[in-house]
Amino acid sequence: MSSESTTTPEARLHNLGLEIPAVAAPVAAYVPAVRTGGHIYTSGQLPVQNGQPIHRGKVGAEVTLEEAQAAARQCTLNALAAIRAITGELSTITRIVKVTGFVASAPDFTAQPQVINGASELLGEVFGDAGIHARSAVGVAVLPLNVPVEIEMIVEA
Template structure:
């Protein structure tokens, strides 16, 4: 377990600059929902997809059409969209005080077994942006299909400063 009292209060925006990470435009819904809902100190994001400007960055299933490396990249792109949605909602990623949970859903062929490696594409990006002390618990699931034929969908739950 991580003691969140030890987590840094700020610095995500600086880390973006240091690592040369550019956020895509904030995502827009593909249906009748919102990208995020804030309840108290928690911001719940809808599922984030590897889509930029409403254009899928890759299509297919891991273990069939796509490799583990491509899956990691899809998870990273989906996480970048999540970070962009958080920034649009809060004004700054420095307002995030904890990453409470990461969910990674992976469209796979039936015999695919490298789920954790694909999910690390999301976890590694979050560790770079927020610092390794802010890594969260996560759930990683393989599924038969995801919206628009995309390979990965992530969900994030973050705590924010008031």
């Protein structure tokens, strides 16, 4: 058995130099995540660190592709924080089922899937085969707080 298969998702994040933040406070009337049956649905998570967006603006204008990918990673960490608040630990996740990514895009920007790869690749690194998921990457005019990316997830746990 490889050491990767016996390592927890939290340990894999640590090995990547990442950690799960505190659950981000909602910016409106909702909860960060809800469990129903064997699934957990997260609300849309923004690229916020220490209460502040890490980037603002539209991808392809004020925000580069690389910055947007980093924002997608931060959104994913925030989604995992919301999930862990329900499960107690990430190792209870048996499958990342679906990721939906919203990208605030300049009118001529069409690389939304590459932006959301920031989330998908992180989930693959942390969860291996269980991190392979269905996905949508949607371009939008604007997102809350003028952030470039928002991610929501459905996981089985």
